[in-house]
Amino acid sequence: MPSITQLMSRNPVSVEPDDSLLVVKEIFDQVKFHHILVVENNVLLGVISDRDLFKALSPNLGTAAETTKDLATLKKRVHQVMHRKPVTLPVTAEVMDAVRVFNQDNVSCIPVVDQQQRPLGIVSWRDIMRALGKKEAK
Structure with missing residues (x-):
């Protein structure tokens, strides 16, 4: 079985705690992953998922029913929505x-950090499943 560093996505995308949800939305609109790390001074503070974003934004955004109040939800800050102190490896x-972390902590991604809590990568349960599928195919 490969090590976690062989499975993780390196150089994960990150935002800062004071970035707006508009910044997060623009990132998720452009990419195919589901988690963004929240980093300040190269230290991991939290994680924000696409689900966290969808829950925080008004469902009327981009519709004919959109109001100024709906647009204001894009001005919320990442620190208001992120999961603080994420489980890491x-x-x-x-x-x-x-696998133990995924089973015990009910998370869908795990940041991989160094001893100073600097993020080096991120691993998702999909990465684990992909690796297991490759092992079975051999």
């Missing part, structure tokens, strides 16, 4: 460590 973690 060290770079020395094994795949089974990630």
Whole structure:
């Protein structure tokens, strides 16, 4: 089984806690992943998912019913919506460590950090499933 560093996505996209949800929305509109790390001074503070974003935004955005109040939801700040103190794994973690975290903590991604809590990558349950599928195919 590969190590966590072999499965993780390197150089994860990040935002700062004071960035607006508009910035987060624009990122998610452009990419195919579901989590963005929240980083300040190179230290991981939290994670914001596409689901967190959808819950925070008005469902009327982009519709004929859109109002000024709906547009104001885009001005909320990341720190108002993010999951603080996310569960993380060290770079020395094994795949089974990630599996345990996914099963125990009900998360869908795990940031991989160094000893100073600087994010080095991110691993999702899909990454684990992909690796298991490749192992079975051999």
